[in-house]
Amino acid sequence: MNTPIVKLSDKDLESVYEPSEDSFLLIDALEADLEVLKAMKPVMCLEIGSGSGIVITALAMALKKHCQCYHLAIDINLDACRISKKTAAENLVDIDIAQMDLLNCIRTGNVFDVVVFNPPYVVTTDDEISNKQILFKAWAGGTNGRKVMERVFPKIPHILSNTGTFYLLVIEANDPEYILRVFTDLNMVGEIIAERKIRGEHLYILRFKKIK
Amino acid sequence: MKLLTHNMLTSKCLKGVTVGYPLGIVAKDIKVSEVDFNSEFIARIIPKLDWATLWKAAESIGHVGELPQTLIQDFETNEEFLKKVHHVLLEVEVINGDLLCPESGRKFPINDGIPNMLLNEDEV
Ligand SMILES: C[S@@+](CC[C@H](N)C(=O)[O-])C[C@H]1O[C@@H](n2cnc3c(N)ncnc32)[C@H](O)[C@@H]1O
Numbered sequence: 393m394n395t396p397i398v399k400l401s402d403k404d405l406e407s408v409y410e411p412s413e414d415s416f417l418l419i420d421a422l423e424a425d426l427e428v429l430k431a432m433k434p435v436m437c438l439e440i441g442s443g444s445g446i447v448i449t450a451l452a453m454a455l456k457k458h459c460q461c462y463h464l465a466i467d468i469n470l471d472a473c474r475i476s477k478k479t480a481a482e483n484l485v486d487i488d489i490a491q492m493d494l495l496n497c498i499r500t501g502n503v504f505d506v507v508v509f510n511p512p513y514v515v516t517t518d519d520e521i522s523n524k525q526i527l528f529k530a531w532a533g534g535t536n537g538r539k540v541m542e543r544v545f546p547k548i549p550h551i552l553s554n555t556g557t558f559y560l561l562v563i564e565a566n567d568p569e570y571i572l573r574v575f576t577d578l579n580m581v582g583e584i585i586a587e588r589k590i591r592g593e594h595l596y597i598l599r600f601k602k603i604k
Numbered sequence: 605m606k607l608l609t610h611n612m613l614t615s616k617c618l619k620g621v622t623v624g625y626p627l628g629i630v631a632k633d634i635k636v637s638e639v640d641f642n643s644e645f646i647a648r649i650i651p652k653l654d655w656a657t658l659w660k661a662a663e664s665i666g667h668v669g670e671l672p673q674t675l676i677q678d679f680e681t682n683e684e685f686l687k688k689v690h691h692v693l694l695e696v697e698v699i700n701g702d703l704l705c706p707e708s709g710r711k712f713p714i715n716d717g718i719p720n721m722l723l724n725e726d727e728v
Binding site for chain 2: 433459460461464468473474486490491497498503553
């Protein structure tokens with residue numbers, strides 16, 4: 393998978409998450425799954441919290457060679473929405489963007505074939521999530537670092553198509569085993585498909601599918 | 605914002621709103637561009653759509669053309685029809701305007717093609 397060109401000015405970096413190890417691990421995991429993804433011929437993909445847009449753009453670039461696909465990116469931060477749009481355009485892929493709090497205004501209907509989420513996962517106090525500085529939203533995850541991501545968990549089965557796949561990045565402190573169990577209760581099956589240790593953080597990629 | 609995205613959006617999360625779908629569209633600027641046509645892709649995306657919503661959205665912004673109000677039966681094999689659907693789904697974009705909650709009238713502004721679906725704390 394080619395890495396998209398992402399241009400962020402110093403000004404952009406004040407409010408938009410800079411592609412980091414977590415972004416790259418998620419892209420690597422999608423790349424490792426690319427043959428499976430191509431075989432399922434996804435027609436609708438969604439990224440929650442697209443930030444610079446690097447992940448969904450990488451996915452769109454890889455799928456474009458193989459099939460046509462619609463891509464939607466959501467972020468709560470308008471600057472991130474704008475930069476995601478720009479990143480897509482600079483890499484010649486078509487991605488629609490909506491500014492939204494998680495999946496708040498997405499209708500249920502089991503339409504998305506691929507959903508990816510690299511959430512704010514750092515363990516912080518719950519207050520830090522609503523810090524006025526928008527960049528806090530990129531990483532502040534509250535208690536167990538799960539406060540933001542777990543709001544979308546129960547919605548995933550309602551937006552994912554029956555053959556769809558959900559990719560989630562988490563860290564050790566979020567308790568990946570606990571998250572896998574939460575999804576079991578949602579009638580989905582998950583597994584760890586990639587992990588990487590970086591300075592003081594142990595990153596994991598979880599992949600979920602619906603139980604048939 | 606493409607009409608395909610509009611098809612996926614609801615204002616149901618607003619306090620007191622029960623369906624919140626489909627959202628109305630008031631388009632100030634519309635851009636029409638050419639996108640490569642792939643009949644298989646369109647045929648596979650149609651079952652995921654709410655057809656009545658797509659039709660109404662296209663109609664309300666003056667781009668419905670000859671799109672039939674009800675989905676035809678053998679759409680997979682009808683190239684002419686799939687091309688019309690392709691056009692409204694992917695080639696027409698609302699750049700500036702508003703989305704409207706059908707129940708409360710709450711406006712969601714669209715600027716530079718990005719709809720702002722954020723709600724205030726007291727609205728949820
Ligand atoms: C860890 S960053 C990931 C950015 C990008 N996807 C990447 O991998 O580089 C998390 C992103 O989620 C967004 N975000 C945080 N809370 C959100 C919410 N409630 N709704 C939508 N997006 C949110 C942040 O603005 C940020 O862009």
